[in-house]
Amino acid sequence: MAGIYIHIPFCKQACHYCDFHFSTSLKKKEDMVFALQNELLLRKEELKNQVVETIYFGGGTPSLLTNDEIQEIINSVYSNYPVVESPEITLEANPDDLTNKCINELIDSPINRLSIGIQSFFEDDLKLMNRAHNANEAKSCLEEVTKHFDNISIDLIYGIPNATNAHWLKNIETALSYGVPHISCYALTVEPKTALHSFIKKGIIEEVDDEAAQEQFHILLDILESNNFVHYELSNFGKTGYFSKNNTAYWQGKPYLGIGPSSHSFNGKQRGWNVRNNTKYIKALQDNQLPIEWEVLTKTDRYNEYIMTGLRTIWGVSLLKIEAEFGISYKKYLLQQADKFINQHLLYIDNNQLLATKKGKFLSDGIASDLFKLNL
Numbered sequence: 607m608a609g610i611y612i613h614i615p616f617c618k619q620a621c622h623y624c625d626f627h628f629s630t631s632l633k634k635k636e637d638m639v640f641a642l643q644n645e646l647l648l649r650k651e652e653l654k655n656q657v658v659e660t661i662y663f664g665g666g667t668p669s670l671l672t673n674d675e676i677q678e679i680i681n682s683v684y685s686n687y688p689v690v691e692s693p694e695i696t697l698e699a700n701p702d703d704l705t706n707k708c709i710n711e712l713i714d715s716p717i718n719r720l721s722i723g724i725q726s727f728f729e730d731d732l733k734l735m736n737r738a739h740n741a742n743e744a745k746s747c748l749e750e751v752t753k754h755f756d757n758i759s760i761d762l763i764y765g766i767p768n769a770t771n772a773h774w775l776k777n778i779e780t781a782l783s784y785g786v787p788h789i790s791c792y793a794l795t796v797e798p799k800t801a802l803h804s805f806i807k808k809g810i811i812e813e814v815d816d817e818a819a820q821e822q823f824h825i826l827l828d829i830l831e832s833n834n835f836v837h838y839e840l841s842n843f844g845k846t847g848y849f850s851k852n853n854t855a856y857w858q859g860k861p862y863l864g865i866g867p868s869s870h871s872f873n874g875k876q877r878g879w880n881v882r883n884n885t886k887y888i889k890a891l892q893d894n895q896l897p898i899e900w901e902v903l904t905k906t907d908r909y910n911e912y913i914m915t916g917l918r919t920i921w922g923v924s925l926l927k928i929e930a931e932f933g934i935s936y937k938k939y940l941l942q943q944a945d946k947f948i949n950q951h952l953l954y955i956d957n958n959q960l961l962a963t964k965k966g967k968f969l970s971d972g973i974a975s976d977l978f979k980l981n982l
């Protein structure tokens with residue numbers, strides 16, 4: 607089983623915190639759709655003997671594509687790859703694009719899961735982040751979309767400068783009031799070269815407070831768990847039956863094809879990186895060339911990746927798998943490094959799985975890096 611991720615590198619405007627790859631000019635949208643379809647065609651041999659289980663339109667802002675463009679890309683997947691009978695097909699969408707007309711078109715399309723970039727229901731937060739939608743659009747799109755789709759995820763951001771815990775609580779409660787079965791929550795991070803980074807440096811926006819973010823993460827955990835959400839990955843909460851199949855496959859190390867500029871691919875042994883430039887990407891595909899570079903993962907790379915993703919999930923890191931795939935010396939090393947975190951009640955072992963405790967979850971990325979091995 608495999609997944610196909612399709613990156614749509616266009617956005618209406620640049621959110622202040624974002625360091626993803628996108629362009630705010632839509633001039634090359636048609637050429638891009640053609641290039642994406644050609645990449646799907648040229649790479650069909652890569653998933654030989656695999657059946658596609660999930661198709662994920664990410665970005666950027668995939669909801670900037672027309673319904674016909676989305677359909678054409680899906681047709682290309684079907685004509686080049688074997689696909690399971692009922693694949694999960696996700697579209698990331700922004701509230702300002704989810705007009706009634708767009709929702710009606712989506713109802714008749716093969717898209718069966720929506721991941722909506724709400725981020726906040728407060729006007730001030732949305733302005734600070736330079737989102738293209740406003741608070742009313744966030745609410746009205748959810749009112750409409752929940753009438754027609756049940757597999758909906760929404761994104762929220764916590765740790766916003768000056769946002770109090772009460773403010774964050776209100777955001778979570780508003781999200782819950784729409785009955786969505788999946789919520790992804792991310793701490794606001796200040797990436798280099800973003801507008802947010804420069805505003806903070808100039809003192810226009812206050813620094814992000816890590817302690818406040820950690821507190822808000824724990825508020826989130828308590829409320830969502832008491833509302834029957836399973837915290838199945840550091841940033842992801844889903845009701846039973848609504849975990850993202852696409853992302854779960856990725857965290858469990860299944861192969862996936864990343865289509866589009868800046869997309870990553872993984873075939874079990876190598877990781878591929880598509881060029882992060884729309885013009886170069888389109889030009890290469892017009893010449894029937896694949897703008898991808900492959901890197902062979904060493905045993906240590908694969909171990910480090912497994913530790914990083916495993917600790918973020920409820921499935922944890924399997925000590926049996928570590929021994930079977932990497933050898934006894936890796937397992938010994940892992941247990942030795944994990945010891946101090948177990949003593950600090952940040953990690954624990956249950957049934958041969960190494961897992962993060964409730965307290966350790968928020969810190970799992972930092973802990974994982976202490977469990978890494980060096981490539982020597």
Ligand code: SF4
Nearest residue numbers: 617620621624665666
């Ligand atoms: S809409 Fe998404 S991808 Fe586009 S700038 Fe905003 S956060 Fe980044």
